[in-house]
Ligand SMILES: Nc1ncnc2c1ncn2[C@@H]1O[C@H](COP(=O)(O)OP(=O)(O)OP(=O)(O)O)[C@@H](O)[C@H]1O
């Protein structure tokens with residue numbers, strides 16, 4: 472025999488009881504509203520109170536359409552529209568739907584029609600309410616992502632289209648020099664689109680946790696050296712870079728292409744957004760991962776303006792860019808995703824010389840058979 476607990480409505484009436492060992496409705500994460508056979512509210516749990524901002528004391532005993540006046544997105548009154556007590560007796564439920572609370576707040580509502588016998592009169596109406604805030608937030612962030620991407624793709628494509636159309640229409644009227652200049656712009660813009668698409672693919676892998684890490688031994692000091700050489704070959708003075716390597720370094724196992732992506736972005740940022748000497752320190756470090764002895768740390772510091780204190784927690788988010796010299800603002804988001812996919816960490820701070828300082832730490836992750 473099951474023990475039955477009861478609770479009383481404000482007017483002292485006994486209301487429908489729940490077994491004492493059942494879940495306390497106030498512990499439910501979703502709002503729960505139960506109405507009796509007359510459409511009066513007999514249950515109004517804590518989550519329902521939070522979602523509707525109506526206290527249980529105000530709701531209990533009142534008619535459903537008064538205490539919970541829901542409207543659909545066209546502004547029609549929901550309880551009159553669906554008419555659970557007078558409507559079709561074959562109906563057993565209302566599927567989840569987006570409705571509006573007074574004041575226009577959205578809420579997801581589903582209902583169950585409880586009858587004693589099929590086609591009998593409605594004994595109870597059980598309604599669940601669910602907050603849409605979290606869902607809205609992710610939807611909004613997706614919508615923003617799409618809008619930003621469309622915008623970022625449009626400007627290089629506009630230039631590609633403009634220059635090719637001009638060249639095709641007036642080919643004879645331009646000198647070779649002018650044509651070369653236009654084609655160079657088209658070439659650079661096409662590169663930008665390609666790069667942006669590659670970055671977006673990385674982002675979608677990072678966001679869905681599908682970023683693959685193919686580990687092999689990586690000489691990270693040599694990799695940093697190669698990136699410095701590339702910048703020097705592209706016209707930066709050689710004394711803009713200072714590479715300091717602390718030996719001995721543990722043998723690092725990582726994905727070389729991905730480590731290159733990280734280094735390339737951090738160095739490019741230091742050169743483009745920073746100023747003065749770019750110092751890169753490669754040192755052994757304690758592992759950020761538990762149960763592992765060692766890791767390798769790479770610190771990139773510059774002497775530029777640095778990242779303002781109040782923006783430091785935003786540099787790793789998508790599309791954040793501080794200066795007008797910025798690119799798409801995806802670089803550091805991808806860097807962080809790659810470092811974390813390796814089990815590592817990355818931090819931003821202020822360099823002793825005043826500029827920005829980015830430090831990432833990768834666990835050595837030697838395969839088990841080498842341990
Ligand atoms: N070394 C730095 N010094 C000063 N500001 C920096 C530095 N590194 C990054 N930032 C700031 O952080 C912003 C975000 O950097 P991130 O690498 O994510 O994007 P980006 O360089 O603008 O574009 P992308 O890397 O996608 O081409 C930059 O726009 C810049 O304002």
Ligand SMILES: [Mg+2]
Pocket residue numbers: 736739740798802803
């Ligand atoms: Mg960048």
